[in-house]
Amino acid sequence: EPEVTQTPSHQVTQMGQEVILRCVPISNHLYFYWYRQILGQKVEFLVSFYNNEISEKSEIFDDQFSVERPDGSNFTLKIRSTKLEDSAMYFCASSEQTGELFFGEGSRLTVL
């Protein structure tokens, strides 16, 4: 069964460092998303991406965040200068159309 894969599964970084989280969406999907989940809280929308551009972003997705689809398979989330409050699980998701989203297993980011 096709699945969304994410790397790394866990990243520990120092405050102020840049982090790149990587995702390989399901191959025939056209819509890509990043969500985050702070420990014990609900899943929060960050950004949606379609046709090589951001289609929507939340207020969380400020100038420190960026997304890119550098090739035909990867979808990345970059945090330029991490803050303590960026510590969370980051989930990538993809969908064929704007229907069911398929989520990856997540990348845990710990900012020290």
Place this chain on the structure above:
Amino acid sequence: GESVGLHLPTLSVQEGDNSIINCAYSNSASDYFIWYKQESGKGPQFIIDIRSNMDKRQGQRVTVLLNKTVKHLSLQIAATQPGDSAVYFCAEKGGNTGKLIFGQGTTLQVKP
């Protein structure tokens, strides 16, 4: 602002009993709803969805009910099993970008 929430943070049931998890949403314009299951350390896993032109949809051991009058969504799990223990989130689709708004989550505990 728009929000999706759950009535109870934790639900404890006996194995074999039926479970009902509730969700209230506030955006009457939402037309698509999904229930996700999240096991510890994993990404959200699709359970069942429903569109706003329906009021009931059944899957294998699960039923979703939608009451648009009171903006209420519920997930019924028949013959609950230990493997059903997880956090359950309802999610609401807003706009045409595929963005999902998640509720707070209900932890389902199944006692053997």
